[in-house]
Amino acid sequence: MVVLDFDQWRILLQGPGVIIDGGRLADKGAAKEQACRIAGQYVSREEDAALPVPAAVEWTPLAPRALLFWQAQGQTTAGAAEA
Secondary structure, eight states: EEEEETTTTEEEEEETTTTEEEEESSSSHHHHHHHHHHHHHHHHHHSSOOOOOSSSSOOOOOOOOOOEEEEEETTEEEEEEEO
């Protein structure tokens, strides 16, 4: 998931039993690339196998003006999300 958080794109990956904070980047395209790279590294490490690299990743936006709330160091933060 790549989330617009004020003027930066925050990278969050969520799966069963795991949430990975991938940091923040200023460029949306770079954030999406980083999200894919982190997902591949995680699967490679956990499954001891390489994640197949798709030709293209289809990003699906949430509903217009949707907000995502997450807990960060005792504070709740919101941002518009694109999953």
